[in-house]
Structures are given as structure tokens and as C-alpha cells.
Amino acid sequence: MQFLSYTRLGIPGFGVRVENGIVDLTGKIRPGVTNLRQAIHDNCLEEAADFAAGRYAEFTEADVTLLPVIPDPGKILCVGLNYETHRAETKRPDAKYPTIFTRFADTQVAHRQPLLKPRVSDSLDFEAELAVVIGRGGRYIAQSAAMDHVAGYACYNDATVRDWQRHTFQFTPGKNFPSTGAFGPQLVTPDEVGDYMKLRILGRLNGEVMQEATLADLIFPIATLISYCSQFTPLQPGDVILTGTPGGVGDRREPPLYMKAGDIFEVEIPGVGRLTNPIVVEP
Structure with a gap:
């Protein structure tokens, strides 16, 4: 459904x-x-x-x-550097554990709503991702049972203000400007999706493919992410986990390619949906 x-x-x-x-x-x-x-x-x-x-x-x-698929999630837990292509382009070392940071619910927009390039930056970057919505909460969830806790999947653009992301070692400022997290168009239940690892994910800027991978390329698969996150915080129904973005982000291109007013970015995951957002400048 x-x-x-x-x-x-x-x-x-x-x-x-x-x-x-x-x-x-x-x-x-x-x-x-x-x-x-x-x-x-x-x-x-x-x-x-x-x-x-x-x-x-x-x-x-x-x-x-x-509206965003879940307009008011209690938690949005984001995973960084979860595709080898992205880890390699950032020149970050291999990690034993997932890189986790947070996004605030009030930064989200829906399908077709504009993403806002903030006035204080010209470095708004795209990040095509698969979002996982928690259906059944829990703490210390075993990896073997983790997929039973999934309500469904959706597309997400975890857009990032790169210069603010780098002000310190903490990602939070660059990930939480207003209207920079696009979530939609719909929640698709696991029975309709089937094996998520067979899904492809694409990010297109003005119709040109910038990012492409399969979900089988995740360094830490969904069951691992759910289990890991549930160890440090109780997961609740409606919480959202963003599973990471593939390589090809604008910040790592030569020269860098950031989103600007008039651009359109699409996240497409066949079987889950296509999320489309125009870019405008913050008033």
C-alpha cells in the first residue's frame, strides 16, 4: 500500500x-x-x-x-558515509560503527515543495536517500528481528549546507536549515517493496543523473542501522532513519556543483517513488 x-x-x-x-x-x-x-x-x-x-x-x-510523509516524527536519525562510493570521495577512513546525526522535523518539506537555499550560503548540496519509517518501536532490537519493525519506505533528499556543515566537527548546523529536508511523495509498505536490496536509487539534477547505486551497496544495511540506533535511543512508531547517500554529491565534484535557484532535484527509487523539488532562494 x-x-x-x-x-x-x-x-x-x-x-x-x-x-x-x-x-x-x-x-x-x-x-x-x-x-x-x-x-x-x-x-x-x-x-x-x-x-x-x-x-x-x-x-x-x-x-x-x-505534506512530508511523516510531518512530525519524534526522531529523524541520519546516517552518514554509508555507501563506499561516498566514503571514498570524502576521503574518510573506514568506520566500525555507523555515523549518526540528527535532522529536525521542522526542516522538512514535501514532494513538489521548494527547497530553500539559505541567504548565508551558496553551498546547498543534494543527497538522494532511502528513508525507513519505524512501525513498531523498541529498545535493543536484535538485527534478526529488525526488519519486522519497518512500517515502510520513502524517498528523501537530505540536502546539506556544506560550508555550515564544516564550521566544526559536528554536522548539525549544515543539516538543519529550514526547508532543506525533502520527504515524499508517499510511504510504501514493505510487502509492496519486497527485498529492498534490489532497489536502485538515483539522484537527478535538472534531469541529469548525479548519483546512482543499489541499496545492496549500503555499508551498514537497514537491519544493522535499526539495531544500532535502538541501543542508544528507544525507537518509536513514526521515527525516521535516513540510510545515507551514494557517491556523486555536488560538493565532491570538480568544480563543485551546488543547487541554485531555478534548479530541480529528483530522488527516484523505482518501487518506492520519485521525489521532485525545485530550488528557490530564502526570502
Whole structure:
């Protein structure tokens, strides 16, 4: 199934894709379940699928304004240097453990919404990634059971303000400018995706492929990331783990290639979706 978060007539809600449109699920599965994070928390995605089965679309995507897949995750845990091609281009040493940093929920934008190049930098870079949404929380999750904790997958552009990323050894400032984390268009459930390692990921700038890899190329696979993160923080339903970006980022090109006003960046993962965002300058 493919789930969407959106506003319609100014009211936030969520729904599921069906043929030719969307079936609205806001408050219709259980009382009080009015957003996708709540539906995941209450373990009612299967009920949502049953509710939508055989129903006609109530409206189309053109009738709604999409929101980030999970607009208000409790945690966004980002993984750095998780493809060998990216680790090599950064000239970073091999690591025994994943590199983890955080992104704030209020930095996110949805499919087709603009990414903002901040006024204080000309170094806004692209990072095509697969996002994993946690479905069942836990602490000290075993790798053997970790994939049972996945609610679904989505595309993400973990855009980075490179000069601010390098002000110190901490990544946080460069990863948390407003409207720099694009998340969408939809959450795709694991049964529809199948073996995620067979997925390809592409990042395109103005139609030209900048990044390309398969998810089998991850240095630390998803089960390892879930297990590792759950050891230092309890994972909750609706939390998001960004699995890292392949090589080819603009910062490591000669000369560097950063996103500017008028550009369009796409993250495509066949079987998961295509996330498209224009770039504008911060007012």
C-alpha cells in the first residue's frame, strides 16, 4: 500500500492511493486516528488497507497539498558515509560503527515543495536517500528481528549546507536549515517493496543523473542501522532513519556543483517513488 500525508481544504489528514486517486482515511479507521504517524503508532495500517479495498477514489492528488510523509516524527536519525562510493570521495577512513546525526522535523518539506537555499550560503548540496519509517518501536532490537519493525519506505533528499556543515566537527548546523529536508511523495509498505536490496536509487539534477547505486551497496544495511540506533535511543512508531547517500554529491565534484535557484532535484527509487523539488532562494 501507498500512504500519503496532506492537507485538504486547510485540514491535515492522510489517505491511501487507489486506482485513479486517493481514499481519505482521516478519522475513518479509528476515532482519533487523524494522521499517518498515529495510524502507525496504533498499528492500524492493515485496517486502513481493508477500509480502502474496493472503494472508489474520493479525490486526486491535485485536490490536496502534500505534506512530508511523516510531518512530525519524534526522531529523524541520519546516517552518514554509508555507501563506499561516498566514503571514498570524502576521503574518510573506514568506520566500525555507523555515523549518526540528527535532522529536525521542522526542516522538512514535501514532494513538489521548494527547497530553500539559505541567504548565508551558496553551498546547498543534494543527497538522494532511502528513508525507513519505524512501525513498531523498541529498545535493543536484535538485527534478526529488525526488519519486522519497518512500517515502510520513502524517498528523501537530505540536502546539506556544506560550508555550515564544516564550521566544526559536528554536522548539525549544515543539516538543519529550514526547508532543506525533502520527504515524499508517499510511504510504501514493505510487502509492496519486497527485498529492498534490489532497489536502485538515483539522484537527478535538472534531469541529469548525479548519483546512482543499489541499496545492496549500503555499508551498514537497514537491519544493522535499526539495531544500532535502538541501543542508544528507544525507537518509536513514526521515527525516521535516513540510510545515507551514494557517491556523486555536488560538493565532491570538480568544480563543485551546488543547487541554485531555478534548479530541480529528483530522488527516484523505482518501487518506492520519485521525489521532485525545485530550488528557490530564502526570502
